[in-house]
Amino acid sequence: MTNSIGEIENSDCILVIGSNTTGQHPIISGRIMRAKANGARLIVIDPRGIPLSQYADCFARIQPGTNVALANGLLHILFEKDLIDHDFIANRTENIDELKAKVREYTPEKVSRITGISPETLQEIALLYGRADRAMILYAMGITQHLTGTDNVKALSNLALATGNIGRPSTGVNPLRGQNNVQGACDMGALPDVLTAYKKVSDQAERKRFEDRWQASIPDTPGLALGEMMNKAAEGTLKGMLVIGENPMLSDPDSGHVKKALEALDLLVVQDMFLTETAQLADVVLPACSFAEKSGTFTNTERRVQLVRQALEPQGLSKPDWIIISELARSMGADDFTYESPAEIMQEIAALTPTYAGISHHRLESGESLQWPCPDETHPGTPYLHGTTFPRGKGLFFALDHIPPAELPDEDYPFLLSTGRIPFHFHGGSMSRKIERLNREAPTGQVDINPEDAERLGLEEGTRVTVSSRRGAISLPVRVSREVDPGIVFIPMHFAECGVNTLTDTRVDPVSKIPSLKVSAVKIEKTD
Amino acid sequence: MNEDFVLTTCPFCGTGCNFYLQVLDDQLVGLIPSKGHPVNQGELCVLGRNAHQFVQHPDRLTRPLIRKNGELLEADWSEAYQMIAKGFQKIRDEDGGQALGVLSSAKCTNEDNYLIMKFARSVLQTNNIDHCARL
Numbered sequence: 005m006t007n008s009i010g011e012i013e014n015s016d017c018i019l020v021i022g023s024n025t026t027g028q029h030p031i032i033s034g035r036i037m038r039a040k041a042n043g044a045r046l047i048v049i050d051p052r053g054i055p056l057s058q059y060a061d062c063f064a065r066i067q068p069g070t071n072v073a074l075a076n077g078l079l080h081i082l083f084e085k086d087l088i089d090h091d092f093i094a095n096r097t098e099n100i101d102e103l104k105a106k107v108r109e110y111t112p113e114k115v116s117r118i119t120g121i122s123p124e125t126l127q128e129i130a131l132l133y134g135r136a137d138r139a140m141i142l143y144a145m146g147i148t149q150h151l152t153g154t155d156n157v158k159a160l161s162n163l164a165l166a167t168g169n170i171g172r173p174s175t176g177v178n179p180l181r182g183q184n185n186v187q188g189a190c191d192m193g194a195l196p197d198v199l200t201a202y203k204k205v206s207d208q209a210e211r212k213r214f215e216d217r218w219q220a221s222i223p224d225t226p227g228l229a230l231g232e233m234m235n236k237a238a239e240g241t242l243k244g245m246l247v248i249g250e251n252p253m254l255s256d257p258d259s260g261h262v263k264k265a266l267e268a269l270d271l272l273v274v275q276d277m278f279l280t281e282t283a284q285l286a287d288v289v290l291p292a293c294s295f296a297e298k299s300g301t302f303t304n305t306e307r308r309v310q311l312v313r314q315a316l317e318p319q320g321l322s323k324p325d326w327i328i329i330s331e332l333a334r335s336m337g338a339d340d341f342t343y344e345s346p347a348e349i350m351q352e353i354a355a356l357t358p359t360y361a362g363i364s365h366h367r368l369e370s371g372e373s374l375q376w377p378c379p380d381e382t383h384p385g386t387p388y389l390h391g392t393t394f395p396r397g398k399g400l401f402f403a404l405d406h407i408p409p410a411e412l413p414d415e416d417y418p419f420l421l422s423t424g425r426i427p428f429h430f431h432g433g434s435m436s437r438k439i440e441r442l443n444r445e446a447p448t449g450q451v452d453i454n455p456e457d458a459e460r461l462g463l464e465e466g467t468r469v470t471v472s473s474r475r476g477a478i479s480l481p482v483r484v485s486r487e488v489d490p491g492i493v494f495i496p497m498h499f500a501e502c503g504v505n506t507l508t509d510t511r512v513d514p515v516s517k518i519p520s521l522k523v524s525a526v527k528i529e530k531t532d
Numbered sequence: 533m534n535e536d537f538v539l540t541t542c543p544f545c546g547t548g549c550n551f552y553l554q555v556l557d558d559q560l561v562g563l564i565p566s567k568g569h570p571v572n573q574g575e576l577c578v579l580g581r582n583a584h585q586f587v588q589h590p591d592r593l594t595r596p597l598i599r600k601n602g603e604l605l606e607a608d609w610s611e612a613y614q615m616i617a618k619g620f621q622k623i624r625d626e627d628g629g630q631a632l633g634v635l636s637s638a639k640c641t642n643e644d645n646y647l648i649m650k651f652a653r654s655v656l657q658t659n660n661i662d663h664c665a666r667l
Contacts, residue, residue: 185638243627271619273619276593291594308548315540350642438591
């Protein structure tokens with residue numbers, strides 16, 4: 005997030021797009037409700053009717069995969085009504101003319117045809133957002149999990165820049181991140197092209213800083229992203245893989261392809277707490293500790309670095325991941341992996357990572373709560389970003405075009421499938437499905453289908469259906485719900501017995517490499 | 533009887549709520565939301581409320597496993613490390629680091645992720661490192 009969770013309450017317009025916040029970030033949706041109580045206006049844009057939409061001042065159901073068209077359409081109206089921040093644009097941004105020329109094409113009528121949102125509603129959204137003093141955009145994977153995921157985020161950034169809604173408290177462009185430490189894993193350079201703090205691995209000077217500290221060489225070309233590794237494994241050119249705390253058999257697109265890839269490896273090592281669907285394919289499985297048996301830090305969605313404290317001894321012979329990696333590195337001859345504690349590892353992180361330079365376990369233990377960037381030991385941390393400048397200097401407007409999703413419904417596969425999450429389970433379910441109380445609430449997956457479609461296909465609540473795509477098929481019960489429009493179905497990702505990623509496509513956004521999990525084409529038939 | 537309350541961070545979504553794990557003689561018996569925490573202010577969601585419940589589940593892996601004749605069998609740590617080191621070294625030396633890949637985890641700590649990243653780049657000699665950020 006560019007801003008902080010606590011700032012939500014003081015915003016006077018909140019635009020929630022592609023996030024079922026009540027389901028996936030309930031504590032944050034509580035803050036949104038408090039903002040409402042304080043007088044904030046709430047705009048919700050989603051393909052589905054979600055709990056927050058009932059409380060919205062303006063709710064718009066958007067056709068999946070049309071977010072760039074929507075943002076361009078809103079900017080068209082904002083320019084027309086002169087609801088833009090001329091000072092901010094002049095002082096802090098560049099490329100406004102290109103943006104203006106581009107969004108001129110996106111008239112309300114044209115955008116309405118693409119997005120399914122009426123011209124009147126587009127106008128209402130633009131006025132609510134454009135007239136606010138402090139407007140905050142909150143989004144999640146409904147924005148990012150598209151072939152145009154990067155463009156979608158840039159389009160939201162255009163909106164915030166054009167209205168000067170960034171660089172101040174209670175504004176900004178705010179991704180709500182789905183996993184406890186997805187922010188931290190990215191900050192730490194667990195990505196193919198960057199070291200810590202997003203320093204390019206292809207940059208020789210940056211590489212040298214790490215090489216000097218590590219006394220080892222680092223390859224100079226960016227590596228493969230997750231999906232690309234699976235492709236190379238299936239082709240036989242990637243031969244060994246170490247998978248830690250992750251269950252690609254459930255979470256990655258096209259599970260059949262993932263299985264083929266993992267089975268083709270010469271050596272698959274899985275390090276996890278449970279014998280997941282992925283671990284069952286491994287040559288070696290290493291037992292890892294849970295969060296309760298180790299210490300360290302997680303970085304939350306608002307860049308707050310927080311302590312994880314050990315409460316229990318490791319179960320059985322399991323070990324914390326940092327110890328397993330250290331011991332494995334030493335058994336491969338890397339004698340300097342001799343860390344005595346996570347606090348010592350954080351010292352090395354701080355020495356190499358400008359945004360974490362002032363962060364230490366000692367400061368966190370003494371009760372400080374630090375959000376990066378925290379450049380030195382006396383710095384109090386940064387609740388909101390871009391106050392005076394952007395990382396590149398000026399904020400850049402992008403002139404973007406609407407590109408339709410790659411696989412839309414057709415005669416053979418007439419339904420648009422969107423995947424996602426429900427409140428009672430987490431990601432691939434390897435933790436939450438071990439919890440009896442949660443299984444009682446949500447014992448298995450269901451496919452949400454509109455009553456009109458259900459009636460036409462002769463389906464009732466609980467009818468077992470086979471949902472199939474060009475990749476594969478799964479069988480699961482029907483949930484009849486107006487949360488989805490006719491022609492659209494929704495299936496959650498958590499359930500191995502009806503793993504929705506059997507159906508999804510491996511095509512990815514060319515920049516971020518994110519798969520298009522929010523749009524695939526499927527057909528639905530009664531299971532015999 | 534020993535009772536302890538340990539302040540820690542929730543392992544589920546990215547909101548970053550804090551709670552106290554309640555430990556009774558080596559057993560996690562419950563948890564209490566942190567009231568003074570700037571993010572959750574005494575609240576927790578249905579996942580967070582139950583975050584202690586999977587930790588001591590009987591299905592937890594408690595020993596390394598090695599596949600022998602098609603079956604995953606219990607092994608000790610040194611045998612597992614040896615087998616992995618030998619396998620990865622062979623691939624690295626014969627085909628280069630680009631024939632190896634590492635998937636790190638958005639559920640692991642910063643310190644875990646940093647070491648995994650360092651291990652991939654400096655020991656395995658590969659930039660093929662990624663995690664489940666996009667999923």
